[in-house]
Amino acid sequence: MSAPLIVIAAGGTGGHMFPAQSLAEEMLARGWRAKLSTDARGARYADGFPDEVEIEVVPSATPARGGMVAKAGVPFKLTGGAMRALAAFRRDRPAVVAGFGGYPAIPAMAAAVLMKLPRLIHEQNGVLGQVNTVFAKRVDAFACGTWPTRLPDGVTGVHVGNPVRAAILRRAGSPYIPPGDHPMSVLVIGGSQGARILSATVPEALAALPDDIRRHLRVAHQARPEDAARVRAFYDDAGIAAEVQPFFDDVPARIADAQLVICRSGASTVADLSVIGRPAILIPYAAAAGDHQSANARGLTSAGAAISIPESKLTVGSLAEQAELILSHPEGASQMARAALSVARPDAAARLADLAIEVSQT
Numbered sequence: 138m139s140a141p142l143i144v145i146a147a148g149g150t151g152g153h154m155f156p157a158q159s160l161a162e163e164m165l166a167r168g169w170r171a172k173l174s175t176d177a178r179g180a181r182y183a184d185g186f187p188d189e190v191e192i193e194v195v196p197s198a199t200p201a202r203g204g205m206v207a208k209a210g211v212p213f214k215l216t217g218g219a220m221r222a223l224a225a226f227r228r229d230r231p232a233v234v235a236g237f238g239g240y241p242a243i244p245a246m247a248a249a250v251l252m253k254l255p256r257l258i259h260e261q262n263g264v265l266g267q268v269n270t271v272f273a274k275r276v277d278a279f280a281c282g283t284w285p286t287r288l289p290d291g292v293t294g295v296h297v298g299n300p301v302r303a304a305i306l307r308r309a310g311s312p313y314i315p316p317g318d319h320p321m322s323v324l325v326i327g328g329s330q331g332a333r334i335l336s337a338t339v340p341e342a343l344a345a346l347p348d349d350i351r352r353h354l355r356v357a358h359q360a361r362p363e364d365a366a367r368v369r370a371f372y373d374d375a376g377i378a379a380e381v382q383p384f385f386d387d388v389p390a391r392i393a394d395a396q397l398v399i400c401r402s403g404a405s406t407v408a409d410l411s412v413i414g415r416p417a418i419l420i421p422y423a424a425a426a427g428d429h430q431s432a433n434a435r436g437l438t439s440a441g442a443a444i445s446i447p448e449s450k451l452t453v454g455s456l457a458e459q460a461e462l463i464l465s466h467p468e469g470a471s472q473m474a475r476a477a478l479s480v481a482r483p484d485a486a487a488r489l490a491d492l493a494i495e496v497s498q499t
């Protein structure tokens with residue numbers, strides 16, 4: 138008899154795909170087979186998945202994208218996707234289906250509901266996304282990455298945490314070197330896509346720091362491709378040692394090396410910071426659905442692990458002030474690093490896998 142199969146339905150950005158990848162890795166380690174159900178856009182993010190994970194590309198569509206004609210086609214595409222997923226499920230007979238949100242998760246989740254297959258959802262953020270809201274009452278279990286999460290009436294969530302990549306786990310709780318009279322690494326990341334607002338404010342804020350901090354800075358700054366040259370030129374002119382790239386593949390090592398991280402508060406970014414344990418200044422993405430990045434940030438800020446600056450209050454001055462506070466107070470910075478660890482869930486993938494297996498047996 139072949140090993141049981143989990144189908145993981147996810148798509149969109151790295152924010153949905155990294156936790157999905159982490160669950161796939163955990164299920165494979167437990168002797169299961171794993172399949173990723175996503176659309177063509179999600180498949181582009183699937184490179185990091187282990188080779189053993191089969192990728193099923195189903196048609197999907199996001200209403201937020203495209204013009205009127207493209208939007209009118211959304212229900213047809215999703216129905217077509219669900220038909221494909223149904224055919225695949227009849228053939229593969231998955232033991233459980235796990236949805237991670239995003240429109241590309243719809244076809245597989247709809248097919249799982251129609252076929253009454255055991256199923257669960259993992260919501261990464263402190264506020265539910267649209268797709269997870271639709272399926273929240275139609276699943277056997279609802280796992281939350283962020284706690285607390287605002288849930289619809291009648292839905293009980295289980296706090297498992299956000300699964301992080303193996304490269305993050307390898308650095309879990311690695312010793313923090315507090316800021317001081319030595320080279321100090323500041324990591325600037327804007328989530329999987331980069332963030333223009335960080336490129337517009339962080340370089341100037343770091344340049345405004347007192348000279349005894351500034352001359353020790355070693356900056357790694359993720360900038361969107363169109364901003365990279367300007368950001369690089371600014372750091373050069375300001376005499377600050379900086380590496381500027383559209384995406385850092387080695388972010389786990391860079392978080393571990395950092396004295397301070399300045400970033401968005403996407404769910405996986407927050408989980409990465411807490412598992413490794415580093416102080417952060419968070420700038421939640423104000424346009425995120427339901428302001429979920431502010432909800433994500435609260436886990437770290439209420440523990441005293443991070444300072445959060447809303448976009449509406451973000452200025453070069455406010456950012457420089459907070460960065461100076463952290464970089465000139467080694468004891469306070471170490472305390473923030475410890476506080477981050479106190480809210481970490483390094484066992485999130487294991488808890489989620491336990492839940493998936495439990496659901497498969499119902």
Ligand SMILES: CC(=O)N[C@H]1[C@@H](OP(=O)(O)OP(=O)(O)OC[C@H]2O[C@@H](n3ccc(=O)[nH]c3=O)[C@H](O)[C@@H]2O)O[C@H](CO)[C@@H](O)[C@@H]1O
Nearest residue numbers: 150151152261326328329359384385388403404405406425
């Ligand atoms: C703009 C937007 O809608 N963002 C959403 C998206 O974020 P986004 O896709 O940015 O996701 P996250 O912040 O959750 O994850 C980004 C991941 O990329 C990694 N990283 C980042 C930069 C880099 O150079 N290299 C690198 O490896 C981070 O360490 C992190 O692990 O999905 C998340 C999960 O649903 C949501 O919480 C975010 O609100």
